[in-house]
Amino acid sequence: MSIQQYDLMVVGGGPGGYVAAIRAAQLGFKTALVEKQHLGGVCLNWGCIPTKALLRGADIAHTLKEADHFGFSFDNLSFDINKLVKHSRSVASKLSGGVAYLMQKNNITVIDGTATVAEKCLLDVSHNGAVTQYRSNHIILATGARARNLPNIEIDGDLVWGAREAMTPTALPGSLLVIGGGAIGVEFASLYNDLGTDVTLVEAAERITPAEDAEISALAEKSFAQRGIKILTNTLVDSIEGAGKQALALIKGADGDQHLKFDQVILAVGIQGNIEGLGLESLGVKTENSFLSADPFGRTNLVGLYAIGDVAGAPWLAHKASHEAIVCVENIAGIEAVQPLNKNRVPGCTYCRPQIASVGLTEAQAKAAGHSIRVGRSSLSANGKALAIHEAEGMVKTIFDADSGELLGAHMIGPEVTEQIQGFGIAQQLAATEHDLAHTIYAHPTVSESMHESVLDSLGVAIHQ
Amino acid sequence: MSNEIKSIQMPKWGMEMSEGEINAWHVEIGAQVNAEDDLVDVETSKIINTVTAAHSGVLRAIVAQTGETHDVGALLGVLASAETSEAEIQAFIDSHKTTSADSVAAKPVASEPAPAVTDAAPKASSNSALAEGGDDGHIAASPVARRLAAEYGVNLNNITGTGRHGRVSKSDLEAVVTASGGQLVGTNPAAPAGAAQHGDDSQVKATPVARRLAKELGINLHECRVSGDRGRVCKADVEAAAALKNKLPAQSVTVSSAPSSSESQVISGMRKTIAARLQSSKQTAPHYRVQIDAELDNLLATRKQINDANTQTKVSVNDFIIKACASALIRVPAVNVQFDGEQVTQFADADISVAVAIKDGLITPIICGANNKGLEGISHEMRDLSTRAKLNRLKPEEFQGGSFCISNLGMYGIKQFDAIINPPQGAILAVGSGEQRAVVKNGELAVATVISLTLSSDHRIIDGAVAAEFMSVLKGFLEQPATMLV
Numbered sequence: 001m002s003i004q005q006y007d008l009m010v011v012g013g014g015p016g017g018y019v020a021a022i023r024a025a026q027l028g029f030k031t032a033l034v035e036k037q038h039l040g041g042v043c044l045n046w047g048c049i050p051t052k053a054l055l056r057g058a059d060i061a062h063t064l065k066e067a068d069h070f071g072f073s074f075d076n077l078s079f080d081i082n083k084l085v086k087h088s089r090s091v092a093s094k095l096s097g098g099v100a101y102l103m104q105k106n107n108i109t110v111i112d113g114t115a116t117v118a119e120k121c122l123l124d125v126s127h128n129g130a131v132t133q134y135r136s137n138h139i140i141l142a143t144g145a146r147a148r149n150l151p152n153i154e155i156d157g158d159l160v161w162g163a164r165e166a167m168t169p170t171a172l173p174g175s176l177l178v179i180g181g182g183a184i185g186v187e188f189a190s191l192y193n194d195l196g197t198d199v200t201l202v203e204a205a206e207r208i209t210p211a212e213d214a215e216i217s218a219l220a221e222k223s224f225a226q227r228g229i230k231i232l233t234n235t236l237v238d239s240i241e242g243a244g245k246q247a248l249a250l251i252k253g254a255d256g257d258q259h260l261k262f263d264q265v266i267l268a269v270g271i272q273g274n275i276e277g278l279g280l281e282s283l284g285v286k287t288e289n290s291f292l293s294a295d296p297f298g299r300t301n302l303v304g305l306y307a308i309g310d311v312a313g314a315p316w317l318a319h320k321a322s323h324e325a326i327v328c329v330e331n332i333a334g335i336e337a338v339q340p341l342n343k344n345r346v347p348g349c350t351y352c353r354p355q356i357a358s359v360g361l362t363e364a365q366a367k368a369a370g371h372s373i374r375v376g377r378s379s380l381s382a383n384g385k386a387l388a389i390h391e392a393e394g395m396v397k398t399i400f401d402a403d404s405g406e407l408l409g410a411h412m413i414g415p416e417v418t419e420q421i422q423g424f425g426i427a428q429q430l431a432a433t434e435h436d437l438a439h440t441i442y443a444h445p446t447v448s449e450s451m452h453e454s455v456l457d458s459l460g461v462a463i464h465q
Numbered sequence: 466m467s468n469e470i471k472s473i474q475m476p477k478w479g480m481e482m483s484e485g486e487i488n489a490w491h492v493e494i495g496a497q498v499n500a501e502d503d504l505v506d507v508e509t510s511k512i513i514n515t516v517t518a519a520h521s522g523v524l525r526a527i528v529a530q531t532g533e534t535h536d537v538g539a540l541l542g543v544l545a546s547a548e549t550s551e552a553e554i555q556a557f558i559d560s561h562k563t564t565s566a567d568s569v570a571a572k573p574v575a576s577e578p579a580p581a582v583t584d585a586a587p588k589a590s591s592n593s594a595l596a597e598g599g600d601d602g603h604i605a606a607s608p609v610a611r612r613l614a615a616e617y618g619v620n621l622n623n624i625t626g627t628g629r630h631g632r633v634s635k636s637d638l639e640a641v642v643t644a645s646g647g648q649l650v651g652t653n654p655a656a657p658a659g660a661a662q663h664g665d666d667s668q669v670k671a672t673p674v675a676r677r678l679a680k681e682l683g684i685n686l687h688e689c690r691v692s693g694d695r696g697r698v699c700k701a702d703v704e705a706a707a708a709l710k711n712k713l714p715a716q717s718v719t720v721s722s723a724p725s726s727s728e729s730q731v732i733s734g735m736r737k738t739i740a741a742r743l744q745s746s747k748q749t750a751p752h753y754r755v756q757i758d759a760e761l762d763n764l765l766a767t768r769k770q771i772n773d774a775n776t777q778t779k780v781s782v783n784d785f786i787i788k789a790c791a792s793a794l795i796r797v798p799a800v801n802v803q804f805d806g807e808q809v810t811q812f813a814d815a816d817i818s819v820a821v822a823i824k825d826g827l828i829t830p831i832i833c834g835a836n837n838k839g840l841e842g843i844s845h846e847m848r849d850l851s852t853r854a855k856l857n858r859l860k861p862e863e864f865q866g867g868s869f870c871i872s873n874l875g876m877y878g879i880k881q882f883d884a885i886i887n888p889p890q891g892a893i894l895a896v897g898s899g900e901q902r903a904v905v906k907n908g909e910l911a912v913a914t915v916i917s918l919t920l921s922s923d924h925r926i927i928d929g930a931v932a933a934e935f936m937s938v939l940k941g942f943l944e945q946p947a948t949m950l951v
Contacts, residue, residue: 007852007855027856028855028856028857029855029856030855120772120776120779121779137848137851137852138852283776284776285776301776301777302776302777303776303777303778303779303844303845303848304779304848332852333852333853333856333858334849334852334853334856334858335858430673431673435694435695439694
């Protein structure tokens with residue numbers, strides 16, 4: 001039997017892989033995509049989308065708590081977490097079906113199974129014990145990543161949840177320990193707190209959301225504390241032990257060691273790349289800390305082998321994966337003037353309450369990079385729309401290069417800022433200066449007027465503060 | 466203006482192109498087009514490309530209908546102003562038919578506008594008296610006026626400024642140049658690519674939209690006034706400059722045209738050219754073949770060593786054959802030739818065309834100077850070329866030319882075949898599949914991996930002994946690949 005031959009094969013059907021396959025098919029490649037579980041990857045099935053469905057429930061819970069402020073009162077309020085989880089799962093499965101349709105529409109062969117790179121330009125796909133070989137001049141690995149365990153604490157799906165278990169609870173825990181104050185940990189802390197759980201959030205670094213600008217972290221921490229989330233920074237969880245139906249945690253922090261009991265623990269201390277079982281060791285493919293090493297066009301050191309998305313390293317974001325997919329495929333196709341991904345232009349969004357969104361350098365990073373900078377700040381407490389919707393907690397911080405006027409970074413915390421960050425992303429892409437942003441007319445009344453105020457503040461001409 | 470009727474002609478995109486098939490018109494009759502707008506897709510033997518407008522105007526007539534094939538230089542359509550009468554358009558089409566019947570490349574001289582200053586130095590068009598007057602550095606003038614004055618060779622002392630504070634403005638300068646009988650740069654709608662005169666405009670401050678629009682409209686940003694915020698050329702400035710260049714009303718006039726009459730399935734442009742070229746090759750070039758077998762075991766071992774030692778490389782047997790042919794062509798240069806029927810051109814480097822099967826046809830991308838390239842370089846280039854060939858993304862220069870051709874059907878298990886010479890080249894190598902065969906060595910039966918190679922040569926320029934020598938040298942390189950290093 002002769003080996004099936006494709007021009008381009010993609011391993012992994014997440015937002016990196018399926019986008020790569022579609023772009024390849026658009027360009028005329030004979031394309032196949034290998035997926036071992038379900039199309040859409042972690043993002044659609046166990047990440048971005050289902051958590052946002054749950055967080056919508058948290059928003060409603062929050063609104064109900066605020067109802068009295070607007071004159072509403074009610075009793076007999078009840079909540080069935082199973083219905084919320086059901087909503088979340090149905091959104092995920094709907095979108096996964098959408099990806100299957102897109103594969104079909106673009107004439108992409110979807111191959112079920114687990115892929116191994118047998119040699120250069122040769123893939124073994126095993127499915128139900130049978131192995132089929134495929135030859136492809138170009139193989140793109142988009143196998144994603146998974147939650148990392150700590151050496152002494154592992155996700156067991158029972159007392160210690162990973163993200164998957166945390167988004168499919170059957171009952172609301174009374175108390176919850178979240179280990180890890182990054183985007184994922186913060187989102188779950190916010191979610192469960194809004195739903196009524198007593199949440200403790202532990203972070204090893206000196207502040208939560210350590211990747212964000214320090215001022216944003218401080219505001220988030222303040223807001224969380226006001227909501228009753230206990231935050232322990234500079235703190236490590238040393239061990240988790242079963243104690244009846246509860247978990248006994250040994251927590252080591254500035255205040256010394258303490259033993260605390262929780263109904264549930266969520267471990268969210270980062271992720272590691274899915275590089276095992278791909279046959280890469282024997283082929284000498286270079287890796288770095290469990291991620292594949294690739295150049296800005298996704299090329300690994302093995303000819304014809306490419307890596308994009310989470311498996312190719314930080315930032316671990318779906319939109320970064322999708323963009324890398326486009327860049328990688330267009331470069332293979334010889335499209336002229338393909339620009340590699342600029343990691344400083346990848347926005348990051350955290351969907352806690354209040355939301356956090358940012359793009360580009362933090363103030364500390366900008367200074368460390370040697371820029372002479374101009375910083376603008378605008379508080380939402382001076383924003384009419386934010387006050388009107390009773391969500392006036394937050395700020396917009398903008399950082400410009402003092403010489404060129406380039407927007408180096410933008411950092412936002414507040415209601416729906418994840419929808420507003422695009423404005424700054426577009427400004428960066430168009431190489432807009434602070435003057436372009438200052439001369440743009442922002443609609444009134446909107447929360448995003450604070451973006452304008454922040455830019456004006458950087459020029460020392462803020463109107464409303 | 467009204468008598469400026471311009472032709473849209475079948476372009477010539479390469480040495481081999483003699484005709485093209487109309488694939489699709491992008492513009493309807495009566496539509497206003499600007500210079501460099503897409504007009505019509507033309508399919509040639511090798512590519513589909515788009516003819517863009519050399520001038521602006523209203524598309525008044527479509528002469529070449531979709532599906533029709535026309536010779537290079539043939540009239541495809543007519544651009545003119547909206548006021549030009551039907552009779553004039555028809556007369557233009559008729560006159561073009563007669564002129565093109567005489568010579569394909571002939572241009573409709575009568576209707577072609579007088580060449581603008583763009584071909585000559587700008588200063589040639591201004592009165593030399595205007596150049597006199599000594600140092601004019603002290604004269605107040607706008608930067609644009611000063612630069613244009615230098616281009617036109619006009620001394621600013623000869624101009625009375627009417628701008629703010631008596632400054633000499635661009636319009637003052639242009640008025641003087643016109644009054645003295647000179648031609649203006651960039652304002653004559655007939656001037657093709659007048660923008661190019663100003664050269665690089667990347668340093669001009671402009672909004673991203675303006676820069677893009679200027680590129681599409683063929684406007685040099687230097688030509689634009691600057692009215693955007695903070696001294697940037699904005700979209701309106703580019704549009705104003707474009708409007709100045711193309712003073713044509715956008716009134717639409719409908720010209721009735723005969724509906725397309727082609728109903729039968731016509732073969733594609735590529736298929737047609739393959740048919741025409743190979744038929745001509747077989748009829749004009751007296752083909753003969755010499756065949757040789759080569760043992761590949763050393764080569765395969767070397768290949769394994771190379772591929773195992775380096776993750777960056779996946780050298781194929783075909784890459785070795787390309788390299789070996791290149792080395793053999795340098796050793797036997799009489800095979801490294803092109804022949805046009807009268808003249809033989811022998812090349813110093815081996816530019817090797819490699820046949821790649823693509824959807825509905827084949828194409829022969831070229832490894833240029835393969836003799837100067839290493840196996841890894843050849844391998845990478847071949848991977849890129851064949852990927853882009855399948856996506857229809859090769860540039861004409863990447864598949865036109867070549868001094869020798871390789872056609873490899875080994876991957877299909879073909880043992881041996883003959884190929885037809887790819888004109889104007891002198892020879893083509895047909896490569897079969899490397900397979901284990903029983904061979905006799907020193908009276909003993911043995912097993913070796915053997916490949917059969919067949920060279921088709923044009924006997925008008927390559928004699929049998931030369932072809933045989935080439936094949937024997939090639940066999941040597943394949944059987945002892947290390948000798949290629951010497």
